[in-house]
Every structure is written in C-alpha cells, then in structure tokens.
Amino acid sequence: MTCKGILGVDVGGTNIKAALVFGxxxxxxxxxxxxxxxxxxxxxxxxxxxxxxxxxxxxxxxxGIAGIIDSKNGVVIFSPNLKGWNNVPLTEYLHSEFNVPIRVLNDVNAICLGEWKYGAAQGCDNVFLFTLGTGVGGAAICEGRLLFGANGFAGEFGHTTVNPKGPKCICGHYGHLERYVGAEYIVARAKRKMKRQKSSLTRQDALTPEIIAREARQGDAVARQTFAEVGYYIGVGVANILALFDPEIVVISGGIARAGKLLFAPVRDTARRLVLGAEHRRYKIVPARLGDDAGILGAALFAQSRGKPTEIS
Ligand SMILES: [Zn+2]
Known part of the structure; x- marks a missing residue:
C-alpha cells in the first residue's frame, strides 16, 4: 500500500480535533x-x-489523549478527561473499523514530539516540555528518545512537590506544582491580592491568566506580582527538571506561555539561582512554537513509529 496521509487526532476534554498530516x-x-x-x-x-x-x-x-496511556498495547489506562475510561483497549476498538495501524499516546508526549521534530526543540537530543493550562503536564526526550517510564507516568511535572506543607492538589497530595501554577490557582492568587490592593483587574468580568498577563503588561501591580510569584514556582520546578534530566532546552507550552518576559524572566532567574552548577550548564528556557498544531503533528509522528514504541526516527 502506498503511504497516503496520516491522521493526527487530539482527544481533549472540550474538543476532539483531527487533521490530515503530510510530514x-x-x-x-x-x-x-x-x-x-x-x-x-x-x-x-x-x-x-x-x-x-x-x-x-x-x-x-x-x-493523543490526556492521561496514563499504555502506548505499547494501545490501551487508555486512565484519562481525567474521559468519564469511565479505565483500561480501554482503544486501538483494538478502532482497528476493527478502520484496518490501518493505530497508535495512542499521552497528549503532552504528542505535543513534545511535535515541538521536538518541527518546533522549538528541533535538533535537540535532550528536551523537557511542559504545558501550562488548567492542568500542568510534562514530557521528556532523553538522548533522542521519548521517555515513557516503567508505568507510562514519566514527566508528570504538575504533580511534583514544590512545598510539602502546601495546599492540597486535585490528586489528593499536598503542595504539588499544579496547585500553584494551574490556571485557576493563578486567578485565585490574583483575587487574594485584589482584596488588599487596588487593581485594574477588578474591572474585568471573568479573570483568566491571559487577562492578568495583559493587565500586567499595562503596569497593574497586582497582576505583575501574581506573575512574579507564578514564575517563581515554575522556576523552582524547572530547577528540579534541570537537576534531574540536564536538558539542553526546556519548552513551555500552553496559553500562559504567551505572557512572554513577564513569565520567562522570573522562571529563568529562579531556575538559575536554584540549580546546581548553574555556571557550568548550557540550557535554554523558551516558549513553544507550534501552538495547537504540536499535538496533532506529534500524534501523526508517533503513528509512523510502529514497532518502535520508544523511538521516532
Ligand atoms: Zn497533584
């Protein structure tokens, strides 16, 4: 059979997106x-x-699907976005209908593959990418291979501990990074400050991290402090990533990554201050480039890697 296009699919909590991909x-x-x-x-x-x-x-x-995915066997072990999806043999269900090779992977792994091959991390062998949104996900390319881990859990950046005595995370544990930098917590942080300080944010109907970023650029003190603190916590997380994986590039994906310097300055500063041997390390912390297309392109790339679940060549 001559190879036609590849269908890249992104199954999210809100939308299912698909696209026909050629390279x-x-x-x-x-x-x-x-x-x-x-x-x-x-x-x-x-x-x-x-x-x-x-x-x-x-x-x-x-x-690409959010959650814990057994990519080798095409099974969705658990997905926070899809009600009741526990141990679902997805490729088996779909294969009987479409009769072409089908591969499934974690959505952030897909984004990471996309940015690695075509976006911000092109040409790098050691990459860590994380997504900032409602949740905080992560994925790693180590020595040119996507890292899955023994149980398919590798890269869960949002659920690393930045303060063991911190507030309870959605997963039930305490002081996880997501509890500080997930979208709703950024908004809650700004709202707490608004009670004590005058702010242009009070004129907004519904606050989002994007609106807070916009007001910060206009000079609002509450919005600026909010981003400085959020950047600090992300920087703590990034310092841990640098210490663990020694990547040459850390890519930040998701809407908040568009906040630019406002976010990246405190992240870079904190990571540099906290990481061991900063003066001997060469690394970059950069925003993602492909936006929503990264997940689709990455899923399509993964589909091509049949027989080699941990390698994309
Ligand atoms: Zn957690």
Whole structure:
C-alpha cells in the first residue's frame, strides 16, 4: 500500500480535533465538541465519526489523549478527561473499523514530539516540555528518545512537590506544582491580592491568566506580582527538571506561555539561582512554537513509529 496521509487526532476534554498530516504539513482539519462525560461507547462512536471522513486518505492514525496511556498495547489506562475510561483497549476498538495501524499516546508526549521534530526543540537530543493550562503536564526526550517510564507516568511535572506543607492538589497530595501554577490557582492568587490592593483587574468580568498577563503588561501591580510569584514556582520546578534530566532546552507550552518576559524572566532567574552548577550548564528556557498544531503533528509522528514504541526516527 502506498503511504497516503496520516491522521493526527487530539482527544481533549472540550474538543476532539483531527487533521490530515503530510510530514509537517497539515492539510485538512476537523473539530467537534467532545462528549467527554457520555461514557466509553459514546466517546468511541464520536472518535469513529471524526476519523470516518478521512478513511480513504490515510495510511495510519495517531491519537493523543490526556492521561496514563499504555502506548505499547494501545490501551487508555486512565484519562481525567474521559468519564469511565479505565483500561480501554482503544486501538483494538478502532482497528476493527478502520484496518490501518493505530497508535495512542499521552497528549503532552504528542505535543513534545511535535515541538521536538518541527518546533522549538528541533535538533535537540535532550528536551523537557511542559504545558501550562488548567492542568500542568510534562514530557521528556532523553538522548533522542521519548521517555515513557516503567508505568507510562514519566514527566508528570504538575504533580511534583514544590512545598510539602502546601495546599492540597486535585490528586489528593499536598503542595504539588499544579496547585500553584494551574490556571485557576493563578486567578485565585490574583483575587487574594485584589482584596488588599487596588487593581485594574477588578474591572474585568471573568479573570483568566491571559487577562492578568495583559493587565500586567499595562503596569497593574497586582497582576505583575501574581506573575512574579507564578514564575517563581515554575522556576523552582524547572530547577528540579534541570537537576534531574540536564536538558539542553526546556519548552513551555500552553496559553500562559504567551505572557512572554513577564513569565520567562522570573522562571529563568529562579531556575538559575536554584540549580546546581548553574555556571557550568548550557540550557535554554523558551516558549513553544507550534501552538495547537504540536499535538496533532506529534500524534501523526508517533503513528509512523510502529514497532518502535520508544523511538521516532
Ligand atoms: Zn497533584
């Protein structure tokens, strides 16, 4: 069979996105609202309906999903976005319908692969990427290989401890990074400050990290302090990453990464201050480049790597 295009799919809590991919070129896209709470059967039907229009044009399918994924066997062990998805043999379900090779991986791993091959981390062998959004995810490329870990849990940056006596995280443990820099906690931090200080943020209807970043650029003191503190906590996390993996590049992905200097200055400063042997290290901390396309391109890349679950060549 001659290789046609590859279908890259990104299954999120809000949307299911798919696109026909040729190399780094995205040709046709589709997006539907995800029925994440409708149960496994309904979600699988939805996925099939997204794939169906591409059936004649694809030679394989790569699917990125949030959660713990057994990529070797194509099983979704657990997904926080999809209600009831525990140990779901996804590739088996889909293969009977589409009869092309199908591979599944964690969504942040997909973003990391995309940025590695086509985006901010091109040409690097040791990469750490993390996503800042409602949740905080992470993924690592070590010595030119995507790191899965013994249980498929590798790279869970948001659930590393930055303060053992800190507040309770959504996962039940205390003082995890996500509890400090996840979107809703950034907003909560700003709101606490607004009670004590005058701020232009009080004029906003609904606060988001993006709005806080915008007001910080306009000079609002509360917004600026909020970003300085958030940057500090991310910097603590990045210093840990540098110490553990020694990457040549740390890529920050997600909406908040667009805050620019406001975020990157305190992150870079803190990481430099805290990491062992800073003066001997060469590394960069940079924003992601591909935006939403990274996950689709990465899933498509992964689909091509059949037979080599830990390698993309
Ligand atoms: Zn946690």
């Amino acid at each position: 780094r070129k995205i040709e046709r896209r589709t997006k539907i609202l995800s029925m994440a709470h409708a149960g496994i059967r309904r979600s699988i039907e939805q996925l099939k309906s997204v794939i169906e229009p591409f059936r004649q044009e694809i030679c394989c399918i790569g699917i």
